Each structure stands twice: as structure tokens, then as C-alpha cells.
Amino acid sequence: MHVTHIRRTMAAAAAAAVLPVAIGIAAPTASADTGTQPFGPGCSSLPQEGKGSLSDMASTPVATAAANNPELKTLAAAVEAADLGDTLNNTKGITVFAPTNAAFEKIPKADLDALLANKAQLAKVLKYHVVGQEVTQKDLAKGDFTTLEGSKLTTSGSGESFTVNDSAKIVCGGIPTANATVELIDTVLMPK
Template sequence: MLGKRRLTALAAAGAFAFPLALTACGADTMATQTTGGTVSAMAAEEFGPGCAAVPKDPNNAGSFEAMAQQPVATAASGNPLLSTLVTAVKQAGLVDTLNNAEAVTVFAPTNDAFAKIPKADLDKVLADKALLTKILTYHVVAGKTAPAQLAGAHKTLEGQDLTVSGSGADFKVNDSAQVVCGNVQTRNGTVYIVDTVLMPPS
């Protein structure tokens, strides 16, 4: 776990570096199907009720097709569910870090998730770069995690674990955040959109 003093120094220097190594839990999100002795790649589907809010036009920057072509922070910027998260990522100076990561899994809070936080508290967090960085990196795990590997404990880039429970198309993170749209692919990341902001343990 990163000490607060260390985290503050790193954030102030703009040098908060994400580990780029793949982890054991970062399994590929592609399934394989054998047909007549040949193996073909088959992309897994997005799931969850929140996926209905994602634009259907593949030419829209927020569509699944468009997001799959962009690195994760850029992909999120086109998604109408994630505009507050994108603002927070920019405020923390983490856009390039996320976009340049080799492979990550992001638990991305919706605008409504941020709206659950009293405005005065949210404004205070957005103004504190070190605290904001701590919270945002708690939402990121190294490696692309497929739905089949999602349940269990995952070490976040903040340094502490988060825990996912559930199966199929029904997952909760830390028993508080529901995955409302899961397995969203970007060029370098897999995104699970959640309905509550995750707070790292003290």
C-alpha cells in the first residue's frame, strides 16, 4: 500500500506510473471455439442493463465499436455514461498514463455514481490531486480481466485489494457497486461500468 506522503509526492510530480505487467487474473477476453478441427477467436459480449444507454451507431464515439478502437481514457471520453469520470481522470493528470498502459481493467463509475456523493465532498476530492489519484487508481487493475475471471480479489494499482462477487451477468464490487455494463472492450483495456464510486480502505 502506498503511503499518503509517497502518493502525494508522486502525484505532485506528475509521475504516478501504472504497472504495465500483466497479472495472472488478466486473462484474455477472447473465447475460442473449435469447428471442424480449427480454432477461431470469438469476442465475448458486453452485458448488463446499463449497456442500453450506450450509443448504437457504430460511428458514434461512444459506441462499443468506436470504444474498441481507442485507448481506455479516450474511449471513456466518448461514452455518455462516463463524463464525470473523464473529468476526474483529466483533473488527476492520468489520461496519458491510462492510454499508454499495456493492459488494464477499469471499474468505471457512471455519472449517477458520482452524483451520489454530496457536491461539496466531490468538489473537495476533485481539488485534491493526491486523494483523487488514490481513489481513481483504486478502480484500476493491471491486465485485461474477462468475466469468467472477474469474481475474486484483485490488487488495484492503488495498492489495496477490491473484491468482486457474482457470476454470469450479475457482479458486485466490494458488495456495494453493481456492474451495470460489463466486458466493454477498448484498445488496451476492459471496462466494467459500475453504479457506485469505490472508496479505498483507509
């Protein structure tokens, strides 16, 4: 009788896992490494399917994922201008604090144009947005990380509300890509 109960329990668990897929309901994408799901109010602005969607980003290296995502077109252009695409796509286990298009729009046009035209300075700013380790949602609560640029970056918060360097809000975090985790932020960070 005990074996029958275990078999029924296992069958019920298998059915619960298969049923949503069988009826066409996709489960939220979770990061295989962290077991966490993307979080934050800005996640709803991402495409639901196709290029730039969470499932597309999960199977694509980070620079390519950014280029495919409509919320990250300015960042993708900056990465291309700084010749950092291959570096980002080929480095594993990193976290990218990715400024959205709206974040870049906060910078006065003349200043942004000057930054985009200065390849060395642009590379420095972009590398400041990359941490050479996987940062989990738990790590964000009180984080202190060294960036690829060499300076420190801090995070704080709880639940689904996190701030980077006491200035940028994470609008959609914990997005897995093929080689990185992406945290969409609402402000471009500047190294000191």
C-alpha cells in the same frame, strides 16, 4: 461425395458469417482477447453508433474512450484533473471499473468538489478503480485483485450480475477498448 459435403458445409458457414453484414445487421462487438461480449442492463444506455458506442470504444484507448462516452463524462473530467489520461491510455492489458455519471451523483456535491480539488487524493481514488490485468467475466465470479493504488478489490456474482466490493453493481461489463477492458459500475469505490 464426402468432399462435396465438406465444401457445402464450409460454404454455408461462410454465408452465415457474411449474411448479417451484407444485410446491414451488425453483430455485437466482442473482445478479441476474451471472446466475450459486453453484458448487463446498462449496456443499452450506451450510444448505438459514433462516439462512445461499443465499436468506437473498442478502437480507442481507455481514457479517450471514457471521454467520448456520455455515461462517463464525470469520470473523464476526474481523470483529466488527476493527470492520469496518458497513463491509462498507454498501459496495456488493464481493467477499469469505471463509475458512471450516476455513480458520482451519489456523492454529496461538497464532498465531490473537495475530492476533485485534491489532485493526490483524486489520483488515489481513481487508481483504486484500475486493476493491472485483464479481468474476464469468468474472473468476476469470485475475484480478488490488486489495484494500481495498491489495495485489494473483490468481485462476486454470476451470469450477468456482479458486485464489486459488496457495494457497486456492474451495470455494463466486458467492454473492450484498444488497451483495456471496462466494467461500468454504479458506485464510486473508495480505497480503505
